[in-house]
Amino acid sequence: MVRLRHIVGGLLLCLACTIAVSIFFAFSLLNPTQSCLFPSVTKGKIRYNSDWGSHQLALIVPFRDRFEELLVFAPYMQNFLNEQKIKHKIFIINQVDQHRFNRASLINVGHLQSREECDYLAMHDIDLLPLNPALNYSYPEGGPFHIASPDLHPRYHYRTFVGGILLLTREDFELVNGLSNKYWGWGLEDDELYARMKKAKLNISRPKDINTGQKNTFKHIHDTKKRKRDTARLYNQREATRWRDHQTGLNTVQYRVVSKHKLMIDEASMTVINVELICNYTVTPWCDHKSVKSSKHRR
Template identity: 55%
Template sequence: MRISSNSSRLLILCVTVIVIVWLFMDHKCQDKGSESKYSQSPFDEKGESNNIPVDNLDDGAHELAVIVPFRNRLEELMEFAPWMHKFLNQQGVRHKIIVVNQVDMHRFNRAALINIGYLKSKDECDYMVMHDVDLLPNNLELKYTFPDKGVHHLASPDIHPIYHYKKYVGGVLMLKMTDFALCRGMSNIFWGWGREDDEFYMRMKENNLPLMRPTGITTGYDTFKHIHDKVKRPRDYKRYGSQKQVQFKRDPDTGVDTVQYKLLSQNELILNGAPLTIYNVELECDKSKTPWCDHEK
């Protein structure tokens, strides 16, 4: 039996429509499966983020500023932002991700960037967490909810992947905006990597802010996923001149009220489903006070 050309075209059209409908229905079923999986756990069996859910704003009137001091770590940020957005949504924490990106040619100054993040978010958020971009919380028992009392060091020495000394308060530190202001923010003299959190510990002690740390966490050093590649991005541990001496002392002169910078741009982005604000800033350095803001030549 011969089939006319019109009949052939009609048959091909029908088959095409059936295939499209089948693919669409299969895709919808997969989506439903992903939603069901997410409702059971915020991460899949390998620890990878699943699809980003709709914002869950159950944490009352409180809002958390996730302040990320940043420079040249886009790969880490692309993993961090959706991971944190999902993690905080799962905990019902209202939040804003604030990335303060240092674009000048000076050495990295983590504390100054955190000071700027505070200034940019204090009118909208009532508490903040200083958060390294390479630390991803991997246990929902690690609570980012509002800290009624004291300063909460979430990346405490007994669960941080690398740093384990008693007075360590770096990595992930959460506190009320009012308590950060009480400490006058952080010191701006720490150019290069490290010690700014140790100086902030002195400020906390001076202002009688109790240090709280997680309890009942059974995941140990796996509580955070650490995604820093020290070969690609080596830390700047160099110390020049009197920087070697002042790094262990309390800085009485600088704080959030003295940070000097230029805001070059502000960008609102959706990164892999996670909303965030990026502030591109140039830090200013008074070389009469901190000549170590640049590497010696």
């Protein structure tokens, strides 16, 4: 009688476990937020679902000496893009030579290093974080899409401004031959890119129906006191960079990849590419400061 009681108790326990497991799986199937809306992350790798589409974004970040900003930027952007179901890879193009910072050349390098994996790119400043979830990072089928519109950017408001955050397809970026490599130091490379895109008759579009403005669409985290911009104009730099550059671009950028590393910040995975840019002193003697030998020229 005691043995029978044990057998019955065991059967009831098994039955209860079976019912509990069945309810769990049924609930999982009925609750799509557990399995469909967000990617699963395993050791930094995201497994995307089919509803994320076929395109993959290269988030290209020109970089030097801004690690504390990277600590904020990478996790924030990964979460922002995941919410939009944007398949993406983050590429930090770190300039490790002793020349002045060259944002345009680093973006050219980033495209060359990422184009086998990604079919469109975002030229993205590390100090500009999108706050409004309506800012769309999806594939720009209609031509270049300038997310950091002059109507929305916290600092730059002129009509031809295309800096900050700009999306282009791989084909459009190669059509305009990337960016000019002549812009060592801060500024003007985006204005020259605007001229390239207009010459190629590309339609530049910007966000519409955004319910935020210049004060609350983006967070600008650049500390001008801590990082003064390198605005020096040396030799004939001012005159030589005033006009459209027909000589340099994606097909002439000279560089050496020193090393590549996978880096994780929280759950954000990225590829850090350490790059030495090569200066043609005959074309751009202003790539170095005359009196500064340090590698800490900061943008």
